[in-house]
Amino acid sequence: MSDMTINLKIWRQKNSTDSGRFEDYLLPGVNEHMSFLEMLDVLNEKLMKEGGDPVEFDHDCREGICGSCNMVINGRAHGPKHQTAACQLHMRNYNDGDTIVIEPPRAAAFPVIKDLVVDRSALDRIIEAGGYISVKTGAAPEANLIPVPQEVSNQAFDYATCIGCGACVAACPNSSASLFTGAKLSHLNSLPQGQPERDKRSIAMVNQMEKEGFGDCSNYAECEAVCPVGISISAIAQMRRDYMKAVF
């Protein structure tokens, strides 16, 4: 396949106080084997050669595991491909002449730093509130003294695999972080090691989520649809049950 020309509409915003706007770019020479972020690299090379300002976006591992990238592509967090982070998306999913709109995830709890880069430290503060098992280094018993049924361990992994990208927040009409918070609670609360702090953890994390300005969940399930690692919305049901049990 020959090279494509892509019309890009990208959100540009100087800093958190700037109001921001979409700007149009015409990018020729896009190869189908390029990853989506490599296409943005090529755009930035072009912009810098012309003396312009490159588009800022968060990225790091480019293997879909670090959770740095979190842009919204044509209205969908991480773009069109099911269970695929933006960095694992390839340009072969697009055609010559396509228009692609790229913007940051929109949420009051994720203020824009510059262009597509947002501040997601609210997610760290939810973990800080209780997303751990309090065991000091050196205090751990021999590992096989804590047997965990294989299906329990597998299910805990399915929740623990969350990459913390915040796509769930971007997709949610309420900007809720329930899938993120529920995933961590479901991971730790389902393991025997996590039982002693279960109630305390559930209350602390849910309260912190609220405090950060994330909305509540009204079961749209948009979060599950965009999650790049396929976290199930049952995490939210588990979170609700654990929270209710803990407060009453």
Added chain:
Amino acid sequence: MNLDPKIPSGPLEDKWKQHLKDVKLVSPNNKRKYSVIVVGTGLAGASAAASLAELGYNVKTFCIQDSARRAHSIAAQGGINAAKNYQNDGDSVWRLFYDTIKGGDYRSREANVYRLAENSNHIIDQAVAQGVPFGREYGGLLDNRSFGGAQVSRTFYSRGQTGQQLLLGAYQAMMKEVHSGKIQNYPRQEMLDLVVVDGKARGIITRNLVSGEIQKWYADAVVLCTGGYGNVFYLSTNAKNSNVTAAWRCHKRGAAFANPCFVQIHPTCIPVSGEYQSKLTLMSESLRNDGRVWVPKAKGDKRKPNDIPEDERYYFLEERYPSFGNLVPRDVASRNAKLVTDDGLGVGETGLAVYLDFRDAIKREGKDVIQAKYGNLFDMYENIADENPYETPMKIFPAVHYTMGGLWVDYNLMSNIPGLFVAGEANFSDHGANRLGASALMQGLSDGYFIIPYTVGNYLADNEFSKVSTDHEAFKEAAETSSKQLDKLLSIQGDKTIIEFHRELGKIMWDKVGISRSKEGLESAISQIRKLREEFWQNVRVPGEAGYYNKYLEYALRLVDYFELAELMALDAIDRNESCGCHLRDEYQSEEGEAIRNDDDYAYVAAWEYLGVNGKLETKLHKEPLEFEFVEMKQRSYK
């Protein structure tokens, strides 16, 4: 330069136990009077920070990512070794030690590696207690895998995301201490310099990556856990932002850099598809258990792989290494892939790839069995390469993956600058000239959870600290140096972009300081690096300004340090007139192309002292001899 490794005397199995009895302690009341800076929050950094804070020290953590959880440890796939012997297959601390020191081709310290093997079991206990969901058997107990370089099953894993799960465990332990108030956590901060006062490390200079502000931080000790330098090659399996800057700036302040030429090149990565390529993706080496590696016998054979008949295929690993075949170690597999592509036998559009073919395995075992073993890897390959590996062979090629070299440290993981500790991939200590699979995670966590907390305490108890604040002249000087460098980079406004320079540097490094090296090639690399470095300072274009979020400015700063490191790597490779582990010198191989190690002359750690850059890198070599009291040095053979 004092390079005393400070290895405790006595029998190998008692050294660490004895050292723990000997280290000085800080009383609980006094711990709160001390502050420790931890730079980097990967496995080593997060685990060290959490453990130090639990003890009562005041800890500050810094990382370049927007969250501590995103450090590059998160991308490790395969697993973590431990000598639990849960499989009853005869494993022991001794065997894990022996495999690791042999795998490193006898270029690491016996005492350090033995301690690593001892600590391995505690790591598994710690991680399980934190809730790390390791793979388990039906009975609920922990499962193991086998991995390269070992005859026992000792690798613990969380599907293909072991690094992620271990890092989240360490990150959560760290966030628990942020909650308790013992850790102050500073993400999106890049360390630009080390501050040394009265000969001791007393703080760091950072750039706040959001505001662009240069900031000063003081402490009683600094623990550097900033990872490896594989990105000097431009293309590697490292995350895009992984860099050598923090370590290199410490080197410039006097910390010795050890064995910089020891770089691991992983044989099974998805090949480069074009100039725009930004990074390389690893395919687990477990694929070589069933895949057969081959190229066409005829140069420039453009037929589709499935159209090439059996007798026109060259199964080069099987033919050259009949007993190990496709399962030769990483360094041997990588080198042979390069040899056949150098001969013009490579495949794919670029000619820089070889086939990894599952046709025979699928015929033998059935598609279902192969899918059960490698399904997720095949899917990942198809997503990136757009070819179905069940039907057409994968194309693979070696890629830079891990750096064994790093800042020199003694047995306490302290550099030759008192108060500067270095842990994880950033130090040189445990993997010698070649790292075995599933041992990087082990080392990062051994350093962070089980060594640093004791040795930092020992240092604090053993030293007097003058009152220092960030108003001290040394802080001012370091901050100004950093500031001036930023201004200089922004003022050049040349014609070439940062990526263009980085790509060119990477090509020099890959061609001449990569899989195989020769004196002639290395010398020409050095003159090319110097020329390119000079051109960089004349003609680079760095966009924007320093006073706000500017990722390309960060990038330019890191490239400045790669340019100096690159020259040191080549110098180190020239000095080492032998082939060992991942370092292959064309001049030192047998007629059959096997590496020839020279233990009489090169059984040492090459520790380099920085003297300056003036057109060329001025540097001085110091040698720490490696003594082998407990194991016999043998030649590796895979024929």
